[in-house]
Amino acid sequence: MDLELKGQRALVNGASQGIGYAIARQLALEGVRVAIAARREPALSAAKARIEKEAECEIVAIQGDIRKAEDCERIVAQATAALGGLDSLVNNDGAPPLGPSLAFSDADWGKAVDQNFMSVLRMTRAAVPHLKRAGGGSIVNITALSAIQPIVGFGLSVATWAGVIGLAKTLSRELAPDNIRINTLCPGATDTPRLAKVNEQTSGMMDKLVAEIPLGRIAKPEQIAALVALLVSPLGSHMTGTTIPIDGGQVQSLL
Ligand SMILES: NC(=O)c1ccc[n+]([C@@H]2O[C@H](COP(=O)([O-])OP(=O)(O)OC[C@H]3O[C@@H](n4cnc5c(N)ncnc54)[C@H](OP(=O)(O)O)[C@@H]3O)[C@@H](O)[C@H]2O)c1
Numbered sequence: 001m002d003l004e005l006k007g008q009r010a011l012v013n014g015a016s017q018g019i020g021y022a023i024a025r026q027l028a029l030e031g032v033r034v035a036i037a038a039r040r041e042p043a044l045s046a047a048k049a050r051i052e053k054e055a056e057c058e059i060v061a062i063q064g065d066i067r068k069a070e071d072c073e074r075i076v077a078q079a080t081a082a083l084g085g086l087d088s089l090v091n092n093d094g095a096p097p098l099g100p101s102l103a104f105s106d107a108d109w110g111k112a113v114d115q116n117f118m119s120v121l122r123m124t125r126a127a128v129p130h131l132k133r134a135g136g137g138s139i140v141n142i143t144a145l146s147a148i149q150p151i152v153g154f155g156l157s158v159a160t161w162a163g164v165i166g167l168a169k170t171l172s173r174e175l176a177p178d179n180i181r182i183n184t185l186c187p188g189a190t191d192t193p194r195l196a197k198v199n200e201q202t203s204g205m206m207d208k209l210v211a212e213i214p215l216g217r218i219a220k221p222e223q224i225a226a227l228v229a230l231l232v233s234p235l236g237s238h239m240t241g242t243t244i245p246i247d248g249g250q251v252q253s254l255l
Contacts (some may be wrong), residue, residue, distance in 0.1 A: 003230065006031030008027075008033070009083035010040075010194075011034075011035045011089050011130075012035070013074065017043060019192055019195050020090070021047050024036045024093050034057075034081035035062060036059060047190060060078075060079060060082040062078045062239070064240065066122075071120055072119060076089075076130070086137070088114065089123060090139075091142065095144070095156075095157050096111065098114065112159075116120075116161055120167065124182070138182070138236075139171075140183055141164055143164055147161035149247065149250070164184060169241050183240060184242070186243060186244065187246050188245070188250045214249035240241075
C-alpha cells in the first residue's frame with residue numbers, strides 16, 4: 001500500500017532508540033524527510049547513520065532535552081529550518097521513574113509534568129504554526145497503555161499522560177479547522193531498551209504483565225511505527241482525537 005507520504009517532512013522526538021527510532025526509520029523508508037531528536041549525542045548520531053544507510057536518505061539529527069522549554073522551541077526551529085517546513089510531529093521520549101505515587105516530592109512531580117505533559121504542549125505549540133503554513137498536518141503522541149489502564153507504581157506516568165490524552169482531545173477540536181489532526185497511541189509492553197530496564201527495576205514484573213497479554217507476546221517497535229505511518233499519511237487523514245491502545249488485546253474496557 002502506498003501511504004502517499006513521499007516528500008513529507010516529520011520531526012520525531014526520542015528517536016535514537018526504541019519506539020521513536022522505529023517510527024523515524026519507518027517514515028524515512030516511506031520517503032518522508034525526517035528530523036530526529038534525543039539527548040545523548042553518540043546514540044543520536046548512530047541512529048542517524050543507520051537510518052540513512054537503510055533508507056538511502058538524509059536524516060537531520062538534533063540534540064536536545066524535551067524536558068527543557070528552550071530545547072523544545074529550538075528542536076522545532078532547527079527541524080523546520082533544515083526540512084523547509086513541517087507536516088508531522090511525533091511526541092515521544094522516555095518516562096519518569098517508577099514508585100508509589102505518594103512517595104514522590106513536588107519536585108519529582110514537577111519533573112514528570114515537564115517530561116510527559118509540558119513537552120507535548122511546548123512541542124505542539126511550536127510546531128502548529130508550521131503545520132498551518134503547510135496547509136495542515138498531523139501530531140501523534142506516544143503514551144502508554146498504563147495511561148488508560150493504570151499500573152501500580154506507574155503513577156507519575158499515568159497521571160501526566162492522562163493530561164496528554166485530555167489535551168490531545170481538546171486540541172483535536174481546536175485545530176480541526178486548520179486541518180491539523182492529533183492522535184494518541186497507548187502501546188503495551190514493547191520490545192525496546194526501556195522495557196529491559198523496567199523489567200530489571202521491577203524484579204521481572206514486566207514478565208508477569210506479558211503473561212496477561214491475550215495474544216501472549218509483546219509488541220515490536222515496528223508495529224507501533226506502522227500505525228504512526230498510517231496516522232500521519234493522507235490515507236489516515238480522517239482520524240483525529242483518537243486514543244488508540246496497541247497492546248495485544250490487554251485493555252479490559254469497551255472504549
Ligand atoms: N517499551 C515499552 O514497553 C513501552 C510501553 C508503553 C509505553 N512506552 C513509552 O513509549 C515511549 C518510548 O519508549 P521506548 O521503550 O522506546 O524508550 P527507550 O528505549 O528508553 O527510548 C527513549 C528514547 O527517547 C529519548 N529520550 C528520553 N528522554 C528524553 C528527553 N528528555 N529528551 C529527548 N529525548 C529523550 C532517548 O534518548 P536519550 O536518552 O539519549 O535522550 C531514546 O531515544 C516512552 O514514553 C515509554 O514510556 C514504552
